[in-house]
Amino acid sequence: MSLKDTLNGTIVHVEGALAAYVMAYDGIAIDEVVKSDSGFDLQLLSVEYATVLRGIKRTVEVVKAGQMEEVIVTTSSLIVIMRVLNDELFLVLIMAKDGNFGKARYMLRLKSFELLRQLG
């Protein structure tokens, strides 16, 4: 299975999922699946959130709170779940506010192992 297949497998099982990306911390997408036109600039969003994640990674190191694993940002319109894959890459799921949040977190955790095998 390709990375794209795995990303697709992530979003088809999550109600409300709009897009999934494997991204590098510099904001470059390694692969992506965008489900439908959401009316948001998801590309811009994932690039900007890569910067956010770099900042949090630094903070977590400063406060000695272990290794960063997951960051979730909820706004009035969207939920963005980012899951660290390794030192270079992370997985992003963008979903509608009323999507299935619990399932999204579960699927990301599950698929992150699969993606790491495919990337390794």
Next chain:
Amino acid sequence: MSLKDTLNGTIVHVEGALAAYVMAYDGIAIDEVVKSDSGFDLQLLSVEYATVLRGIKRTVEVVKAGQMEEVIVTTSSLIVIMRVLNDELFLVLIMAKDGNFGKARYMLRLKSFELLRQLG
């Protein structure tokens, strides 16, 4: 009831909760309740996370993803849940990794209304 009582009411009902803060975006704690000695510098952590939250607030505005509501950072040791109260203040709950995550989110949402009434 005081702010401290409400903060205390938040953490006593959440298994694994270590501390709760009402904080300003500049990193100054308005009030706080620390449950027990966790071995982490929770004060430093909450100050550093205020900076993180300011960064995310800017990003959310740039990408036009609505209003920031909640940010959750999970590391290998801790879960930090931050919930926006208004333009100046936010609520932070720091909990152990194996704490009751669902209950924590629910309690923060619930208590944020109570805190806003007390602050208003």
